[in-house]
Amino acid sequence: MTLVKFNPAKNTASVNPWFTDVFESVFNDSVLTDRLVSRVPAVNIAESDADFQIELAVPGLKKEDFKISVDKNILSISAEKKNENNQEGKKFSKREFSYTSFVRSFTLPDTIDHAKIDAAYVDGILKLTIAKKEEAKVQSREIAVQ
Template sequence: MSLVKFNNGAKNTGLMNDFNDVFGSIFTDALLPSHLITKIPAVNVSETNDQYHIEMAVPGLKKEDFKVNLEGDVLTISAEVKKEDKKEEKQYKKQEFSYSSFLRSFTLPDSVDHGSIDATYKDGVLVIEVAKKEEAKNLVRQIEIK
């Protein structure tokens, strides 16, 4: 699995690159409210002889906020959080609602054991371990030379 960043082919160097870095974020932050910007958690996927290991960086959530579903060969991880901030100003009561959600799906290979998928959430990282079937594990053995 790989991430591909968009690059329109323009080569920004020196002062122009610095200008785009500084002012690009200012304009984006000023013109687009944070609830309109899509934020997808970063994911690391690794493989050992016994299992696939998926780590997702999702700080600030609780384990109750997540849903991990398996439908066929598709593993789906989602979360939805509703934050409510209340502020008292003079005689008025102000409420601001903020919704945050994401959904990531992974197609699992045929070598996984669908009955052995575990998920844990600790220190802002959701870890999902997907075990491989016995026949899919690489067996290592010494071959005798005759």
């Protein structure tokens, strides 16, 4: 005996394929989904013996758009940018504003040095370097066998 699963999408498509196609195109429209989806920048986090590096992919912003703060062991990175196209003397029937903002927060370990946090924004990448405390750095040495 063969088990056949019921798939309502296939059955309604065979009855009225136009009906299914219209709703799929509306709900899968990239313009609609781009506006509904919250945009959070991608992050790379790396650790070396001396520090941590955090890189955020945030193209199209300026260094003045960023706000970086540390409160206890929480590092918060936020940005806000408003684009308004003001054109005098025109009557608009449709006018769209572009508004971009995000907030990312990271819990920092106790081994970091709060006084040595640097940030640089180059080519759409925000890079933060967070130094470790001297006592937290891994010190390697060779141990002789006796």
